[in-house]
Amino acid sequence: MLDLSPYKAIIFDLDGTLVNSMPAHLDAWQHASQVHHFPFDKAWLDSKGGMPSYNIVKLINERYHLALVPEQVSQTKAQHFATIRHHCELIPATSKLLMQHYNQKKIAIGTGSRRENALKLLEGKTIENCFDVLISANEVSQHKPHPATFLAAAKALRVCPSECVVFEDAELGFEAAHRAGMALIKVTHDGQIQSQ
Structure with missing residues (x-):
């Protein structure tokens, strides 16, 4: 199991990170x-x-x-x-990790999808209500690889960017996390979590 003890908050991308969409x-x-x-x-x-x-x-x-x-x-x-x-199912490794840290750390989703689409994608899934904040394309004017999505999530969670770790599967998201000054853990295309 990954040691996420150094972080107060976890920010998950949605498409390709939590849901195989x-x-x-x-x-x-x-x-x-x-x-x-x-x-x-x-x-x-x-x-x-x-x-x-x-x-x-x-x-x-x-x-x-x-x-x-x-x-x-x-x-x-x-x-x-x-x-x-x-047809879009949860990605087992990341959704399990989210559930393991639910009620233990602050959790956000930072996605490039529009809010209504993100909520529909989460509808009926076990993680649907297991995050504190959802930052979508609606909430920011600049999108990944700009860090605005992740910085808005940190602000809404009331934590410093340096206290956040981001789970991402895409190059644009990797760049956004780095530019936000956050730790990054990559999720591979086959849904595996790369070790730090």
């Missing part, structure tokens, strides 16, 4: 690419994990010199994701 997100992106006629680059889109969909659409426009309407594309993607969201 990245395959469903990529499926939804593929659907959106077919509807809105843009190239589907699975590896590139996977590398943008942690970023709100409308920001990813802006990057797609830059990358392919397109003029997609971010709100329309992200809505198409979100609607398709909603139809397959129920």
Whole structure:
């Protein structure tokens, strides 16, 4: 078991860290690419994990010199994701760790998803009510790799950034945690926790 005793608070990313939702997100992106006629680059889109969909659409426009309407594309993607969201299961290693520290440490979720989407993804799962704070794309104006999400979580938990440890699966989240001055523990794509 990881020794998290040096930290007062744990901040978990959601997609790909607590819930195995990245395959469903990529499926939804593929659907959106077919509807809105843009190239589907699975590896590139996977590398943008942690970023709100409308920001990813802006990057797609830059990358392919397109003029997609971010709100329309992200809505198409979100609607398709909603139809397959129920297939997204908890990641055993991180959800178990969250439950082990529930009521012992302050716990937050810091996600690039919109609040309503994050809450729907957590709905009916054992960890649904086991965190003190949820910071989503709605609560910050700058998103990962900017540290705002994690800094907002620390502020809401009333702890210093140096007293927090972040669990993350994506490069953008790794950078955000480092920029926030927080310890980082990486979660691999197969749901394993990398030792410190």
